Structure formats: C-alpha cells, structure tokens
Amino acid sequence: MKSGKAALTALHLFLVWALMTAVVPSLGFGLVLTAWGGGVGATVPVVGLGVPLTVGLLVAAGIPARTVVPLCGSVPQRLGWAVMVFVLGTLGVLAGLAAYSGNVDLGSAGTRIALTGLPYTVAAAFFVPSRQVRLGALAVLAAVVVYAGFVGPAQTQQHQSEREVARYRERSELLYLGAAPRGMEVSRAEVGAGSFIVEYRPVRQGEELGYVGLTVRSPVSPPPRCPEHAEEGVTCTETNGEMLTVREFSGGTRAVTLTRRYPTTEVEVASQTLDEVGLRHLLDTLHPLSEQELEKLMREKKISARN
DSSP: OOHHHHHHHHHHHHHHHHHHHHHHHHHHHHHHHHHHHHOGGGHHHHHHHHHHHHHHHHHHHTGGGTTTOGGGSSHHHHHHHHHHHHHHHHHHHHHHHHHHHTTOOOOSHHHHHHHHTHHHHHHHHTTSSOHHHHHHHHHHHHHHHHIIIIIHHHHHHHHHHHHHHHHHHTTGGGOEEOOOOTTEEEEEEEEOSSEEEEEEEESSBTTBOOOEEEEEEOOOSSOOOOOSSOOTTEEEEEETTEEEEEEEOTTSOEEEEEEEEOSSOEEEEEESSSOHHHHHHHHHTOEEOOHHHHHHHHHTTOEEEOO
8 A cells, every 4th residue: 555545544444433433422411411410212313314324424424535535436435334343333332331341451541532532443344355354453453352352351351360369368366277177178168347257057068067167256255165154965064275065955966165265356167067076177277368268268158258
C-alpha cells in the first residue's frame, strides 16, 4: 500500500474509532436510563432515533475513504457499508459486555469507553482491500478472543483467589488445623470474626458414620472451668491446662469435648465417635494452616467466611 493510501486508510479507521467511541457509549447510557425510568418499551423511540443517527454518522465518516474503500464509493454503497460495520461492531460490543459481566477485567472506565470503538474499527478494517490491514484486523480479533476467552478469565480468577486468601488471612492467628483422624477428612471450614470452625467427616460418607468438630477461638476471660456441680451423666476434669468433658447418653453413646488453652487462642475438639485419645492426638497435631492446605480447601470449596 502506497504511503498516501496508507495515511488515508489510517485516518479512515481512526475516524470510525473516534466516532463510535463517542456515540455508542452515549447511546447505551441513554438506553439504560430510559429502561430504568420507563421499562423496556420506553427504549423503542431511543433505538428508533439513535440507530439511524449512528448509521448516518458512519456514512459521513466513510466519505473520506472513497478512494481506499470500494464500498464507500457512492452514497448507496456507503449506506450498505455503514449498516454492515454497525451490525458487526455492535455484535462485538455485545460480546464485550458479556465478557465484562463474566468478570473479565477490561480495565478502568476510560479504557472500557475507548474499547467501545474497537469492534467497529476492526469491522471497518475488513472492508479495506489491503492484505496487511485485514491481517492486522484479524490479529486484533484473535487477540481479543484469546484474552476474553482464556487470559482474562484466568487473571480474574487469580485476582479473586488472592482477595479471598487475603480475607481469610485477616484472622491468621485463628487459622489452625489438626491432622484428620484415620478414615476422615476435612468436610467444611468456616472463618468467623472470632473463631475458626473445622468439621471432619468420614472419607466414605454414607458408608461410615463419624464426626469431629474443631473450634479455634480467641480466648475468653476468665477461662472455662468445670462446674462445681456437674449435671447427671456428665463428668468434667481439668489437668495441665486442659478441660475434658464427657457426657453419657442412653445406649452407651458418649460425647467427648476436650478444651485446651494457648496464650493467644483457645481450642476445642468434640466428637461422639472419637475418644479422648483420638481428640488429644488431633490437638497435638495442631498447626498453622499452610498455604497449600488453604489452597486445597478453596479449590474444593470447603472453606467459607462469615462476617
């Protein structure tokens, strides 16, 4: 392409971008305000006026390109060209809105407005009879598809994960985990304002029964003590900073609760299927929740935050 035609082509595509960047956001904003105030039916007059006006402006923008774009050579041809550019570009804008609603990061508000004219510019570029221009438009289109379909969602997911980790780590002093009892695994974890609750259940749920609850909380003052007069069927003992409570039920079932106090936390484990030895082993294996363990809980959607 000669330098004169190249400059004219660049000016033509810039005019399409500048025009649609200015007009389309205004038209979209008007549609949103109209629908907000009067419902979907109220947007019909806005569409009826805005679309022909936008196409007319595109027809005017095609006048300088008469010598480089064959479809802009006459008024009827320019009208057909403008309609096709408008339709193809609008489809691209709608695809961008769908990606944005799917949490694909499209930058700041200014960047998103600037990107509004890009689909129309790419559409216009495909009507330029130049292999370089069309290849460039195809490259831009491919880059947009890759970003919107793969790179953007991956980045968004990464940012969401980082924010989620940061929210959990706000209470790092409570995030402690014990080794799961034999045949069990973490089934649920919940981070609260002053506690971290972990539930252990059998790996083969439905085939085996069992439950262990672990609660790590900020220590209360004064520390919990065994009552002077225990309830019937309840025994409570205190040894070496631990409080053991055993509640006997009819049929031989026992609910065992073991509470251990640390300088900055108080930890309680309870179960009706695990005995004192098993609960004490769980407390003995207590350790800060590692990044790998937190990532696994998040990946398996077993952890949540409660305000």
